Amino acid sequence: MNAADTQFLETLAKLNNSNPFSRERLELERQALGDAYRPDDDELWSRTPHTRLKERPNVALLTERADEMAVRMREKLQAGETFDRQLQEQYDALATYVLYYRHVAVRKIDEIAGTATQAKRHRVWREFWSEYQLFFSGTARVGHDRQAAAHLFACLFQVRRAFKHIFDCILGESLPVARLREQVWQSIFTHDLQRYRRSLYHSLRELPTLITGPSGTGKELVARSIAMSQYLSFDPEQERFVEDHSCAFTPLNLSALSPTLIESELFGHRRGAFTGADADRVGWLEACRPHGAVFLDEIGELDMTIQVKLLRVLQQRTYCRIGESNERTFAGKIIAATNRDLAAEMHSGQFRHDLFYRLCADLIETPSLAAQLADRPAALEGLVLLLAERIAPGEANTLASEALQWIAKNLPADYAWPGNIRELEQCVRNILVRGEYRPHTPQQVSRVEWLANAESGKLSAEQMLRSYATWLYAKHGTYEAVAKQMEIDRRTVKSKIDQAMLAKLQGSPSKRA
Numbered sequence: 094m095n096a097a098d099t100q101f102l103e104t105l106a107k108l109n110n111s112n113p114f115s116r117e118r119l120e121l122e123r124q125a126l127g128d129a130y131r132p133d134d135d136e137l138w139s140r141t142p143h144t145r146l147k148e149r150p151n152v153a154l155l156t157e158r159a160d161e162m163a164v165r166m167r168e169k170l171q172a173g174e175t176f177d178r179q180l181q182e183q184y185d186a187l188a189t190y191v192l193y194y195r196h197v198a199v200r201k202i203d204e205i206a207g208t209a210t211q212a213k214r215h216r217v218w219r220e221f222w223s224e225y226q227l228f229f230s231g232t233a234r235v236g237h238d239r240q241a242a243a244h245l246f247a248c249l250f251q252v253r254r255a256f257k258h259i260f261d262c263i264l265g266e267s268l269p270v271a272r273l274r275e276q277v278w279q280s281i282f283t284h285d286l287q288r289y290r291r292s293l294y295h296s297l298r299e300l301p302t303l304i305t306g307p308s309g310t311g312k313e314l315v316a317r318s319i320a321m322s323q324y325l326s327f328d329p330e331q332e333r334f335v336e337d338h339s340c341a342f343t344p345l346n347l348s349a350l351s352p353t354l355i356e357s358e359l360f361g362h363r364r365g366a367f368t369g370a371d372a373d374r375v376g377w378l379e380a381c382r383p384h385g386a387v388f389l390d391e392i393g394e395l396d397m398t399i400q401v402k403l404l405r406v407l408q409q410r411t412y413c414r415i416g417e418s419n420e421r422t423f424a425g426k427i428i429a430a431t432n433r434d435l436a437a438e439m440h441s442g443q444f445r446h447d448l449f450y451r452l453c454a455d456l457i458e459t460p461s462l463a464a465q466l467a468d469r470p471a472a473l474e475g476l477v478l479l480l481a482e483r484i485a486p487g488e489a490n491t492l493a494s495e496a497l498q499w500i501a502k503n504l505p506a507d508y509a510w511p512g513n514i515r516e517l518e519q520c521v522r523n524i525l526v527r528g529e530y531r532p533h534t535p536q537q538v539s540r541v542e543w544l545a546n547a548e549s550g551k552l553s554a555e556q557m558l559r560s561y562a563t564w565l566y567a568k569h570g571t572y573e574a575v576a577k578q579m580e581i582d583r584r585t586v587k588s589k590i591d592q593a594m595l596a597k598l599q600g601s602p603s604k605r606a
């Protein structure tokens with residue numbers, strides 16, 4: 094093996110364990126390929142409307158070289174040569190890389206998943222297993238049996254799913270969004286993929302993830318990507334995954350529910366536990382599969398008494414149904430989100446310290462669209478085109494150019510997009526349907542739908558109270574601030590918020606429960 098081979102092998106071992114959304118990854122590709130590296134292919138970390146990963150020449154070149162070197166090294170092993178520990182580890186990484194690209198990356202997810210036909214799954218697994226044996230039997234690799242192969246297959250399938258969800262769903266070419274993709278990957282695998290594969294793949298779900306960021310910046314999207322990318326064991330005897338990954342996500346919008354309902358939805362209840370509980374009910378924590386996640390949207394809304402119970406779930410993984418005393422164990426992952434300043438709420442006594450710190454073990458922040466465009470104004474073009482592909486696939490190019498022209502002509506260059514990507518999506522949709530878009534700023538909605546009604550004397554005292562409370566809430570963002578201004582109690586404010594009006598004020602569709 095010459096110096097170039099040694100350098101390639103060393104770098105590829107690092108690359109095999111690196112975060113594909115990091116800048117480090119591009120640097121490693123550059124090192125591994127040397128003069129052959131194509132600098133014009135520098136976009137792995139940010140998907141553009143014109144780039145797809147499999148078309149990247151650098152990846153194709155790397156795969157080709159890795160393939161060729163893996164076969165050479167395998168022949169040496171078969172001829173009786175032995176590798177020292179370091180070389181053996183590098184060979185393991187090289188073989189893993191090759192197995193991924195030959196058997197997993199080239200497959201569509203539903204060719205491998207639990208939903209695939211038995212015949213398809215059988216073929217994919219058998220091909221993987223037989224090449225795994227070719228690479229590893231007779232080597233010093235620890236545990237090169239069927240179970241070890243099944244575990245590696247499961248990990249590589251997880252990598253495939255995570256990559257697809259993050260790369261395809263979290264759009265944006267700016268640096269803040271590139272960092273977001275990198276963070277999401279770390280939430281799934283940590284920063285050390287090798288350690289994850291070795292020992293963390295089952296226990297990492299015990300760490301909750303907290304996603305913060307303004308409304309409409311993709312917090313739910315991020316939560317879904319994490320939930321759908323959890324580890325699933327592969328059973329080599331049955332030749333199938335233990336579960337279907339597609340039903341792993343359970344979202345719960347806490348702001349739309351009363352405290353009693355939240356408690357019952359989350360923990361379940363026993364028949365007769367409270368008025369109206371006329372049958373036993375399984376809560377979301379109980380229904381969540383071990384590889385799944387419960388997503389608690391608007392965690393800042395959680396009542397203090399439920400915060401205590403949730404803390405117990407996070408610390409001890411246990412909870413009780415309402416009206417029961419026997420403890421049950423929660424098997425999945427908790428993902429929470431908020432667009433409020435949870436640290437400030439903790440300091441003002443509205444959110445428990447212990448729960449806050451527990452949730453912060455893994456923190457992700459979604460950037461506002463304004464921050465993305467400040468970093469890279471041209472990112473708007475790519476986003477509009479990708480959103481247009483989602484909205485009207487057959488008309489994406491024409492719709493995107495119509496939308497971009499309309500935006501350039503009618504909105505100020507520094508328009509802040511207060512509803513973020515959700516608003517941009519709505520703008521593109523409106524332009525498709527009506528050929529124009531009218532931003533729903535708080536001032537406009539208030540003038541058109543509320544003050545105008547008040548001026549014409551149409552509102553009852555109750556409607557007036559609800560509208561005013563909602564309008565203030567949209568401005569201030571907390572019940573406390575509204576309560577203080579209106580000189581009424583926080584709970585009354587909460588009960589008066591009109592969700593439909595709030596959604597309009599925030600430029601977003603009404604929340605579902």
Ligand SMILES: Nc1ncnc2c1ncn2[C@@H]1O[C@H](COP(=O)(O)OP(=O)(O)OP(=O)(O)O)[C@@H](O)[C@H]1O
Nearest residue numbers: 262263264307308309310311312313314432514515
């Ligand atoms: N980075 C992104 N890439 C692609 N789509 C995005 C992105 N961010 C947001 N969106 C889209 O914007 C819409 C709103 O996203 P989502 O519901 O995840 O936002 P959110 O931050 O959870 O909002 P809220 O705080 O109001 O619940 C969705 O249609 C989502 O697909």
